[in-house]
Amino acid sequence: MNCKYFGICASCTLFDKTYEEQLNYKIQREKERFSNFTTMEFDIIKSSESNFRNRAEFRIWWEKDADGNEILSYAMNDFKKNILKIDSCEMVSPHIKELMPKLITKLESDLELSYKLFAVEFLGSSTNDMLVTLIYHKKLEESWLTKAKEIEQKLNIKIIGRSRKQKIVLTNDYINETLNIANQDFFFAYEENGFTQPNTKVNIQMIQWVLNNTQASSKDLCELYCGGGNFTIPLSTKFRKVLATEISKTSIKSALRNCKLNDISTISFIRMSAEEFVQGLNKVRAFNRLKDINLDDYEFDTIFMDPPRSGLDDTTRALAKDFPNIIYISCNPETLHRDLEELTKTHEIVRFALFDQFAFTNHIESGVILKKIR
Ligand SMILES: C[S@@+](CC[C@H](N)C(=O)[O-])C[C@H]1O[C@@H](n2cnc3c(N)ncnc32)[C@H](O)[C@@H]1O
Incomplete structure (x- = not known):
């Protein structure tokens, strides 16, 4: 591969x-x-x-660049169980692969969407339907919903927000x-x-x-x-x-x-x-x-x-x-x-x-x- x-x-x-x-x-x-x-x-x-998986889950890794800006990355474990930052994955379907960098850029540019984001799950179909679940360590407020709706439309995906005891479905929860x-x-x-x-x-x-x-x-x-x-x-x-x-x-x-x-x-x-x-x-x-x-x-x-x-x-x-x-x-x-x-x-x-x-x-x-x- x-x-x-x-x-x-x-x-x-x-x-x-x-x-x-x-x-x-x-x-x-x-x-x-x-x-x-x-x-x-x-x-x-x-x-x-390659590119055979229609569902995938990634951790989100946060760090600051030299200018103090927050940088978000997808992450997996390496063989020593350390965090490995990745920008692409060859196992996931072409649709998920194409979406990954676009999504992270959108998330990174908005603190409401990126703050305390812990993991992202993708569920795609061969008919190009795409469900993205954003999992947070914070309570999701109305302001999050407004921002999430914007990227849902821009990226032509369906978003679900999850947090402790919270599941917010923007369009629907299936593909x-x-x-x-x-x-x-x-x-x-x-x-x-x-x-x-x-x-x-x-x-x-x-x-x-x-x-x-x-x-x-x-x-x-x-x-x-x-x-x-x-x-x-x-x-x-x-x-x-x-x-x-x-x-x-x-x-x-x-x-x-x-x-x-x-x-x-x-x-x-x-x-x-x-x-x-x-x-x-x-x-x-x-x-x-x-x-x-x-x-x-x-x-x-x-x-x-x-x-x-x-x-x-x-x-x-x-x-x-x-x-x-x-x-x-x-x-x-x-x-x-x-x-x-x-x-x-x-x-x-x-x-x-x-x-x-x-x-x-x-x-x-x-x-x-x-x-x-x-
Ligand atoms: C390997 S999946 C197969 C599902 C389905 N055949 C498919 O192809 O999508 C196993 C399924 O067994 C269900 N399951 C797990 N434990 C079970 C149990 N004790 N009794 C009945 N169903 C169970 C799971 O919820 C899951 O949907």
Whole structure:
């Protein structure tokens, strides 16, 4: 990657390798890790080599120049955990990269906007929508709002101001995204505080891979950890009905909005933790949140799970074993390996993919399709 901070900034831990070298290193590492389950060829989905992240967060660093003027810089940690001032980043999308210097110049020129500014978060879309969250260590007053509105208009972005117990939304708190999957446009609104996949091009290919490896079914899909419906909405085209659950209120709000945007009426989104949903489905406990859902109406043949780094808990793992088909997307190969120890007692792996969602870092996303054997 053509980055002047490569090897200094701690974000890209595999800085000493070319794109292909870092990818091959991760492929070999994961082949070895999962060799006790499968020796099949993995499907490999590559990232762009630079400018692939549609969200990014930077600290703000303050200092005085020789004339006593306040100078603002974006900052990251270096490998020794010291502050590293940066003026650009090769990981972020072209839109974020282009906006970074313009924004810092505007912020720096106005004390109302720059004073006690602590961090900046960018959330962009491939349709060029851009949400910028400015995080402060001070109470935001009406005077801040006026100034923030000015740069919102000048830079054609949406601004949110955050401080302790304060969230000020100037226009709205989401961005619009359109993903073209299998020649069909799917529409999403990504909430500022909800989970979104960081690498849009790899995300599109992950969804595509899941669709390619899912047979159209006259039965139903059960999804856990559904976020804002990133997989749910395209995948719903393959099933009669979908029941999808997720712990975050923000993500469920986003999922419901996304369903409307795509005019889909076959999905029910419920805010529940995976652990609670297992209790509800097994009728161990009654939940008010499930009162409008007749669980007996569903005839599930597939479970789709995209859990956080901690992977599945014991009860969710046990539940998954009852389904004929399991689709498991994982951002942590260690917990995926642990979960497969159990899932492969009843299911066989029929397809395995590695998605290089986090290029130049040690992280890699995996996808596994399992079918019931007994
Ligand atoms: C890796 S994200 C996947 C989201 C979605 N599949 C996507 O592609 O955007 C994991 C999601 O699990 C949710 N989550 C975390 N812990 C959970 C739990 N115990 N039960 C249900 N959902 C949980 C998070 O809020 C997050 O939205």
